[in-house]
Structure formats: structure tokens, C-alpha cells
Amino acid sequence: MSSLCLLDVYVPLNAQSLSSIFHNSTMADSQILRPTTEEILEECPRFRILVVGRSGVGKSSLINHVFGVDLAIVSHRIRGECNIEQEITSEQNPRFVLHDSMGFEPGQTQTYDTAKAFLVSRGEGAAPKDRVHAIWLCIQVPYAGGRVFETGDEEFLKLADEFKVPIIVVFTQFDKLMSAVEKNLTDKDLQKSESKIDALVNKRADEEFKKTCLPPLRRINRKLSYARTSELGKWPTPSERATATVVELVSTTQTLLEGTPWFLSAISQRASARAKIDVSIRVGMKKYWRGLASSTHFPGFKLETCLAAIHVDIIASWNFNDPDNLLNSEPFLTQMKEISQLVIPDELEVKSWFKNAEKLQPLIGVGAAVATQFPAAAPVVIPVIAVIGLSAMFIAWFASVYERTAEVLRFFMGYIVDLTLVMDHLFLALLPGQLPRRLTAVDINLALENYKKLDVAAVHTKIRKYAKTSSFKKIYRSNNAEKEVKDLIKTHRAR
Missing domain, CATH: 3.40.50.300 (P-loop containing nucleotide triphosphate hydrolases)
Structure with missing residues (x-):
């Protein structure tokens, strides 16, 4: 599976829409995950x-x-x-x-x-x-x-x-x-x-x-x-x-x-990026971000279902003029997963997850331990929406049910921060445009490109450092991973 290029066409989800994903769970339909924004x-x-x-x-x-x-x-x-x-x-x-x-x-x-x-x-x-x-x-x-x-x-x-x-x-x-x-x-x-x-x-x-x-x-x-x-x-x-x-x-x-x-x-409102970030955080903190390392909402649900609830809440908070539903389309979901999958594997397992790990190093944001595995690797200029693809290891991992593990924590922390900051880049890119600023696939792709060039490596490095396996039990007990998420978003938001 590969990312779209600038000319690819986004197809919004229909029968397989995000709302149907909430029912795609191992639990009874009466116990679905409702997006917080839906309740508001x-x-x-x-x-x-x-x-x-x-x-x-x-x-x-x-x-x-x-x-x-x-x-x-x-x-x-x-x-x-x-x-x-x-x-x-x-x-x-x-x-x-x-x-x-x-x-x-x-x-x-x-x-x-x-x-x-x-x-x-x-x-x-x-x-x-x-x-x-x-x-x-x-x-x-x-x-x-x-x-x-x-x-x-x-x-x-x-x-x-x-x-x-x-x-x-x-x-x-x-x-x-x-x-x-x-x-x-x-x-x-x-x-x-x-x-x-x-x-x-x-x-x-x-x-x-x-x-x-x-x-x-x-x-x-x-x-x-x-x-x-x-x-x-x-x-x-x-x-x-x-x-x-x-x-x-x-x-x-x-x-x-x-x-x-x-x-x-x-x-x-569609004037203040700061207000959008604030509402994204407060919506998330009402339910699904709170106690992220030991969520009482996610156990028993497939990872896909958990991710859909988080994704819908963030997208709804930003409220773009998106009549084609591009931000809830399968192609955009895939692009976001391609970015966030990079933070899942332990540093020593990166190479087994991604065939071209050395080329992805500027996006993965791993430390010296991984760098020594491919010392010849030099910073690579990633082309617009580089063809990363979803790795086979990720596809198999993502099909599983939510568990309280360091890998799951890294992924959800990464996805929340990645998506929020991509929305921030997108919002600021559209702000000077002509009203009413209808969203296009080109806008989305450029926002993804900017985020990958400027922030993703630093964000993922910090998440790895925070959620390393040796400290996961401490994180689980303190139950404050959402504070780290908030700090990462506010540190890396576009000025």
C-alpha cells in the first residue's frame, strides 16, 4: 500500500465510513466508541x-x-x-x-x-x-x-x-x-x-x-x-x-x-489556529486522551476502532471546509498511518519493520542505537509525500486488539500529535487564501510534506524517549501520557 502523489484522487469512505468502524469491534454494539465531538x-x-x-x-x-x-x-x-x-x-x-x-x-x-x-x-x-x-x-x-x-x-x-x-x-x-x-x-x-x-x-x-x-x-x-x-x-x-x-x-x-x-x-471559528489546538486538546482530554497509557475506554476494541474515534474528534475540532470529506477518506487515513507507524517498533526492531529503514531515518527520528545499524545513511531529502507505504509488520500489528503496551502507547501518542500538527500546518496554509477556502488534496499533501520536513523526526524521538519500555510501567502508573502529548503539540505547533 503506498501514499498518494499530488495528482491522486481522494475517495471519501462510503459504506466503509469511519462511523461504521466504531462497530467493527469485538465488543457488543451497545458498547461502541462514540467520538466526543459527536456527543457535543x-x-x-x-x-x-x-x-x-x-x-x-x-x-x-x-x-x-x-x-x-x-x-x-x-x-x-x-x-x-x-x-x-x-x-x-x-x-x-x-x-x-x-x-x-x-x-x-x-x-x-x-x-x-x-x-x-x-x-x-x-x-x-x-x-x-x-x-x-x-x-x-x-x-x-x-x-x-x-x-x-x-x-x-x-x-x-x-x-x-x-x-x-x-x-x-x-x-x-x-x-x-x-x-x-x-x-x-x-x-x-x-x-x-x-x-x-x-x-x-x-x-x-x-x-x-x-x-x-x-x-x-x-x-x-x-x-x-x-x-x-x-x-x-x-x-x-x-x-x-x-x-x-x-x-x-x-x-x-x-x-x-x-x-x-x-x-x-x-x-x-476559522481564524485562530491556537483556538483550534486548544479545542482539539480539550475534546481529547474529555475522554480518549485521558489516561492514554492505561485507557479504560479502549481495552477489548480493535486498534482500528480506537484510532477512528481519535481521528474523528481531531478532524471535527478543526472544522475545515471539506465538502468532499477528504480528511475522513481512506487515502488520508492511510497517509497518516504511514507517518505514525514509524514510531511503533523499538529502536532495535526498526530495520525488521521497514525494508528501507536507512532511507526513512530522517522521518523515523530514532537515536544513536539505530544509527549505528546503518552508519552510511545520510540525511535524505524526502520527496513530496514520499512513497513510504504501510509495512507488512504494521498491517499485522494494527489488526490486533488494543493492549496496554509501550508500542500501543507510542502509536497513539504519535498519531494524536502527528494529526494535530498536520492540521495546524493545513490551517495556516489556508488562512491567507481566498474565502471560503475549500480544502483540496493538494493542500493536504503539502501540509503532510511540511510536517514531515519540519517536525516528525523530533516529535517521534521525544515520544520514543518518553515511552521507552524501561519506563512504561512508571508511565502506566502515573497515567499522565496525555500531558506529554499536550506539551509536544504546543512545542511543535507552527508559529
Whole structure:
């Protein structure tokens, strides 16, 4: 069995889908391994968010960049055209649902009353899947004077305590304030280097923002959270500032959430790689990663079944726009197993597992004991998605039932870290792309290639060192292999 090249076609699993693998066990069907994400999404399948703000404030762009979609929000040019009850969804990201509300114009109370009634119906008394989980009140940063909040905005912000729904004030179009600051630079300022000018503009714009926007916010409620964003994709590059400001909003929102809404917010967003890694870890730690060396969930199940539960949870946490189901396809599963199989055999058994062990040395990440077996081996440049193949020894080993052994521990530690870091490479590669960033086989192959070039050897070396046979009994007793997994992921995640 060999890996795919860049032109190979991925075929999603159908009758042999991952969900059917959970039943492919030596235990009764009533004792199947359910992915943790399946349980979370069963309680609440979508992150429900209310976005409030006037037309032109940048709501559509904000939603598109946070959730990785191409969505046109209802226009507000005609008063009353917006229906706050309407559920705005996107096939490009089924994990969120949006409610849109007009901003609060001076002297108008209808919009405020409608929003208040809506929150009553979607508050604590509603089922988890129907509740509003967070509110973003979008206010354009004033850059030419003018009032920050209208009376309706101030009244609405007081609803946060009344309905116990997290409200984040999103100050949009911060870039326009920066442009105004830049226009006022003196001739002396402009003689500085480009980097110093950028730093100066940032500093002065930040000072102006804090002087203009924060005092009115603090007068309303000192505990209110806020974030600021630029007109995404326009200042100063299509990725750097836009990405940074959106990530700040995602992070601020998550700090106000807990339980299922926290998981849903992290899964649904497509702006912050850090949030994706955090949710992958927390999903894993809810069940299958905890006590990895002595799992109470896996004994009696085939390794294939155990792996499927872990794989589904990680893939679901990253929530890529993957309509072709590439990440749950048999070819991708095979590619991931080809990488993770390298960490299973003891260092002295590597050569018996792999015919071309010396060529695979840069990927295996073994120590000096193995290096002496093939001293002539020099670092080899592995071609794109090198044809490693699944070794016969691995195929036979993988067909067995889960046991508490050092080899099994190394494999599951390796697979969790390998897959999470491949997802990290994939996420960051897609981030600067055009919305809605539909996943392709080429994207996947390049992420695999990057991970193998940069991280896999170091990751596998550390896993071997941690889970060596001589220390396995100690690891088994301490039951903290998941901590090592978390540390490896956070150490090797792309920056």
C-alpha cells in the first residue's frame, strides 16, 4: 500500500465510513466508541451568534473572516428589511448560525424592543441548541470626531447582565483611524524608516482609540469586553493585520464562554489556529486522551476502532471546509498511518519493520542505537509525500486488539500529535487564501510534506524517549501520557 502523489484522487469512505468502524469491534454494539465531538454536537450542533450594527460597519466582512465563509448579510438600507429571527447559515461552515440586527438609530425604539424580545426567547429558558451563545455589537471607530455610542447602544449593553449572554463590543474599521493618523504625520515623522513610521502610526492610533472609545464604554459598564478590527483584507496587507484583529475577537469571545458554547465557538471559528489546538486538546482530554497509557475506554476494541474515534474528534475540532470529506477518506487515513507507524517498533526492531529503514531515518527520528545499524545513511531529502507505504509488520500489528503496551502507547501518542500538527500546518496554509477556502488534496499533501520536513523526526524521538519500555510501567502508573502529548503539540505547533 503506498501514499498518494499530488495528482491522486481522494475517495471519501462510503459504506466503509469511519462511523461504521466504531462497530467493527469485538465488543457488543451497545458498547461502541462514540467520538466526543459527536456527543457535543448532539447537544448543540451550532454556535449561535447575534451580530448587531448599522449597515456599512463591516459585519459581513467580519463574519466571513471569522467563520471562513462567503456570506452576504441582509442589507439594512431599507428600515425593517432585517429580520432578527432569521437564521442565516452557510453550507461552507455548518457549525454556526447567525442572527443579524440593525444598529440603534437615535430616537428609534423598535429595533431595541425587537432585540430585547428576541433575547428573551433565546435566553436561558431555551434549549441549548436554540440559545444565543454570544453577541457582537459592532461600533465603527470614530476617526473624525462624533459620538461613540447612541442611547440605544448603551441600553442594549445593559442587557448583558439581564439575559446572561456574553456581549463583546467590536470596534470596527480601526484602519480608518490609522489612516487618519498617518495623514497627520509631520515631515519630520516621514523621514523615519518605514518600520518606525508603522510603529509610530500604531502607537498614536492606539492612544487615540483608548482616549476616544474606552471612557464611554467604561461609563456604561466597566466589565464589558471589547475587541477592535480593521477593514479586513485591506490594511496593510490581506493577511497580517486582518488575521491579528480577528484572532483577538475570537480569543475575547472565548474567554466569556464555558461548557458546550466554548467548544462550539472554537470549532466553528476559522481564524485562530491556537483556538483550534486548544479545542482539539480539550475534546481529547474529555475522554480518549485521558489516561492514554492505561485507557479504560479502549481495552477489548480493535486498534482500528480506537484510532477512528481519535481521528474523528481531531478532524471535527478543526472544522475545515471539506465538502468532499477528504480528511475522513481512506487515502488520508492511510497517509497518516504511514507517518505514525514509524514510531511503533523499538529502536532495535526498526530495520525488521521497514525494508528501507536507512532511507526513512530522517522521518523515523530514532537515536544513536539505530544509527549505528546503518552508519552510511545520510540525511535524505524526502520527496513530496514520499512513497513510504504501510509495512507488512504494521498491517499485522494494527489488526490486533488494543493492549496496554509501550508500542500501543507510542502509536497513539504519535498519531494524536502527528494529526494535530498536520492540521495546524493545513490551517495556516489556508488562512491567507481566498474565502471560503475549500480544502483540496493538494493542500493536504503539502501540509503532510511540511510536517514531515519540519517536525516528525523530533516529535517521534521525544515520544520514543518518553515511552521507552524501561519506563512504561512508571508511565502506566502515573497515567499522565496525555500531558506529554499536550506539551509536544504546543512545542511543535507552527508559529
